[in-house]
Amino acid sequence: MEIIHLSEINSTNDYAKELAKEGKRNFVVLADKQNNGKGRWGRVWYSDEGGLYFSMVLDSKIYNPKVINLLVPICIIEVLKNYVDKELGIKFPNDIMVKVNNNYKKLGGILTELIDDYMVIGIGINVNNKIRDEIREIAISLKEITGKEIDKVEILSNFLKIFENYLEKLKNKEIDDYEILKKYKKYSITIGKQVKILLSNNEVVTGKVYDIDFDGVVLGTEEGIEKIPSGICIHVR
Ligand code: BTN
16 A cells, blocks of 8 residues: 655544545555544544554445454554564454553554545554653553564554455455454453443443444343444443
């Protein structure tokens, strides 16, 4: 995939969207810092120098967004495994977490936007950036974990190698969607947990996660089994 490397931008997702509107597909926008980095559900994504911030644009007529949404965190974990000797996992739907001192902290996040016939997949990974005080309790960087600076462009190129290899195999039907789901579930740290999920209408549902599939979590609540497509997930125990 072609990589467009900018020194700074408001948000790589927004910039990628502008190019996608003109018909461009299969490319990556990489920025050294973002001045208005966006997280899921309208939250901010602190994007200070040193972190890895990029967005990819794919044709959603060729690739199923529901499968891509599961595949992207798998590929991030497969790359980061080579840099970190701690347990890595995916918190529903797609937070990249690392276990330090018996606590999971967030290493990276993914913001997918589905527009017309394309999807913009924005990925932020805390590599060498300093974690701001406001989020120190819940977030961590690779540098903090390993004690050394890590080449973020090398992480991106390793990620693209693995991701494009999976895309090729999906296209050629060498692997099927269910193998991707199986891998996702292997890395999931949410299955089996008691959770609270904040929905887009500000409602909160509480229950135990029995399973995850292409359409979200299967939650056992007091009212019975519910299917929750997405939301902000908090692990209770
Ligand atoms: C989240 O966990 O809330 C998702 C964070 C996604 C951040 C990335 S950084 C690159 C891309 N551009 C953005 O503005 N956001 C995504």
